[in-house]
Amino acid sequence: MRVLIAEDDVLLRQGLSLLLEVEGFEMVGAAQDAETFLELFDRHRPDTAVIDVRLPPNFSDEGLRAAAEIRRRVPNMPVLVLSAHVDHEYAGELLGSGTNGIGYLLKDRVGEVSDFVEALTRVARGGVALDPEVVDQLIGGRPAGDPLGSLTDREHQVLDLMAQGHDNAGICSLLGLSTPAVSKHIGAIFGKLGLSGPGNGHRRVQAVLTYLRK
Known part of the structure; x- marks a missing residue:
């Protein structure tokens, strides 16, 4: 390279x-x-x-x-x-x-x-x-009433790692969670943020970043 x-x-x-x-x-x-x-x-x-x-x-x-x-x-x-x-x-x-x-x-x-x-x-x-640190400040700086405020602590952790670019397997390893558990958290995150549609880990990261830029 x-x-x-x-x-x-x-x-x-x-x-x-x-x-x-x-x-x-x-x-x-x-x-x-x-x-x-x-x-x-x-x-x-x-x-x-x-x-x-x-x-x-x-x-x-x-x-x-x-x-x-x-x-x-x-x-x-x-x-x-x-x-x-x-x-x-x-x-x-x-x-x-x-x-x-x-x-x-x-x-x-x-x-x-x-x-x-x-x-x-x-x-x-x-x-x-x-x-x-960039992700933490972007997420932490959201205004009151923002949909991110409805996320649980665990969902915030998963979103943080997604925004950093980690795929599901990486999130499982870093948080010590099972694959079904991570999938469930990701589904809940996208539901609360109003993001839907099929896609692999990278497309999910793109959607999260697009949301954080708004």
């Missing part, structure tokens, strides 16, 4: 490159700013990209705009965005570009190598990987 990185911090940029190479990824380039990143993207057309939200020259949302640009050039281009902290506006903008091959992680997660690699792999395959 060919990866392109955009990160202004030289130590983190080199560290990410080395980490991914050790984990079996092929590095096609590592840029320190958005302009260079876009040039490398057009030259190499990687399979996926890892981008810091804030890049030179203004350190505002250059990385986010670069992520949106490559997804404009290549629809549903897998991209994993890294941020130093949770920003609702940035998370919302990222989700607004679609829910195929999207990831938003806090930089602290990079140190959890297995989780980071799993998230990048999931995104590269067209899945979703949201940082647990």
